[in-house]
Ligand code: COA
């Protein structure tokens with residue numbers, strides 16, 4: 001039996017034994033004796049009597065082990081020209097002071113703290129400081145508009161917000177503080193304090209009673225020690241898009257998360273404990289939580305925190321420059337980033353300028369890795385390119401090529417095989433298990449392994465109805481796909497109204513709610529259509545209210561503005577077309593899939609349940625233009 005098969009079967013046949021053994025690889029304050037239990041709601045909970053602190057594992061533990069002078073974090077910011085490094089000692093000392101600063105304002109275990117920050121070391125320090133106190137952080141991506149931030153403030157009910165005076169996108173300085181103020185104005189829940197980290201590129205005015213100057217407050221603070229928490233206590237809430245306008249607060253616990261991440265660093269990412277690990281993402285996404293901050297630090301690596309883009313900061317050689325300069329061993333990014341580089345440097349001229357001898361593997365996740373991008377990256381970088389499939393809800397890969405256990409041949413279009421701990425099956429609409437090469441819903445047979453969400457923040461019912469009750473005994477992840485006869489899994493995309501734009505997960509349902517709010521619009525549909533660079537882009541089709549006369553171009557501009565204003569620039573909503581009517585079934589369901597197929601130029605069959613076939617003819621004509 002192969003090494004992978006052996007490990008996979010161990011985890012499947014005796015999950016308690018398997019995960020107890022993995023739990024031995026992290027430093028607990030009190031080792032768990034109860035490995036897997038089910039709570040009152042019947043939800044699996046890992047390591048229920050274990051006590052630990054995630055910040056301890058990420059920082060103090062390494063200092064205790066004599067590794068305090070090793071570099072923990074490398075900050076590289078082509079947008080400001082700054083570079084710096086922090087050893088484990090230095091990072092621990094700074095994080096302890098930030099924790100002290102929070103504690104001075106009354107933040108304690110279980111309190112929520114929203115972090116709305118650009119990619120600067122203080123963002124990671126803020127997360128770790130919360131973890132140190134046992135407070136629950138909720139990082140909100142900087143590309144989201146004040147309205148989205150307000151929705152998250154109302155749901156998470158944070159005691160404080162941590163922000164910075166600005167973010168920098170390519171060469172544009174984006175002041176963050178006015179966005180935070182606007183969000184607080186809009187939210188019903190009011191945080192007591194807002195800590196503002198002042199950046200030299202733009203000073204924020206601190207005029208509100210809740211404002212505090214981060215640097216001054218840190219100066220006054222005493223270092224704070226690590227607060228012991230239960231394995232099942234929440235480490236963070238991360239909001240992600242669902243099918244409605246209300247984002248879902250995915251809850252992550254401390255113990256299962258630490259154990260699973262630690263396991264992933266050797267089994268999947270195959271990186272040495274003092275290796276250099278660079279995940280190119282943002283702390284606002286799960287990739288940033290798991291693989292910029294927590295996993296590399298828990299493993300003892302040097303993690304790179306990059307404030308820049310794959311292109312134009314200053315050129316398409318940015319990734320290779322950082323890899324060479326910091327001797328990166330593992331590079332992890334979304335396929336979009338490589339598509340952007342490929343577009344600007346198809347011949348890989350930039351790659352040849354840099355010494356990439358230390359780089360051993362490139363991982364990609366966050367969206368489908370399309371075969372042309374895979375082939376280009378394989379050829380130009382000359383390194384193994386490893387796809388891995390997962391989501392905010394799991395916090396670590398569900399399917400991957402587990403190169404740390406046993407590298408497997410790469411098949412274009414497949415993320416390879418289920419990671420040990422995940423028992424994946426393909427189900428049809430009736431919940432029956434399908435065989436190889438049959439496409440259906442991708443479902444995970446419970447129990448889910450450690451790190452997977454135990455609930456949705458303040459909405460457990462939504463967790464059960466959206467993920468667990470559809471096919472009893474299974475968790476459904478929202479993606480469709482199939483296994484081939486070698487057991488390789490192919491992800492075929494979402495089966496719901498979630499789209500993926502530049503590796504960012506967005507809800508078309510939410511965009512529809514915003515568009516439908518325009519006074520001229522009777523109804524609308526938003527679908528995700530293929531885009532060569534960003535994977536998908538939203539397209540809006542709108543039907544005007546009877547008697548409304550508008551200039552279509554002006555209407556489109558207004559709709560684009562309102563989506564940008566309500567959801568944020570990250571939605572990339574740039575196109576809204578006026579149609580006479582939307583194609584629907586006789587029961588009134590909008591035929592979104594058919595609209596998408598027409599827009600993508602795919603062959604489609606007219607659904608037998610269609611109400612008016614002419615509605616499709618009109619859409620075809622409009623989209624042809
Ligand atoms: N704060 C404020 N605004 C932000 C932002 C942030 N953190 N991130 C993105 N935005 C804005 C951008 O400035 C842009 O605004 P614009 O419409 O005014 O130009 C908009 O959101 C869309 O951003 P994006 O989709 O990133 O497109 P882009 O054209 O700016 O950049 C790429 C294109 C390919 C370079 C970029 O998308 C990229 O680096 N992709 C990789 C993404 C990634 O790492 N995803 C991983 C998630 S797991």
Ligand code: AMP
Nearest residue numbers: 365366367368388389390391392491505
């Ligand atoms: P997020 O929760 O933002 O990480 O988005 C998760 C979703 O992104 C998944 O449900 C998939 O639809 C998609 N996704 C992530 N990684 C991959 C991948 N490697 N291949 C295909 N789709 C992916």
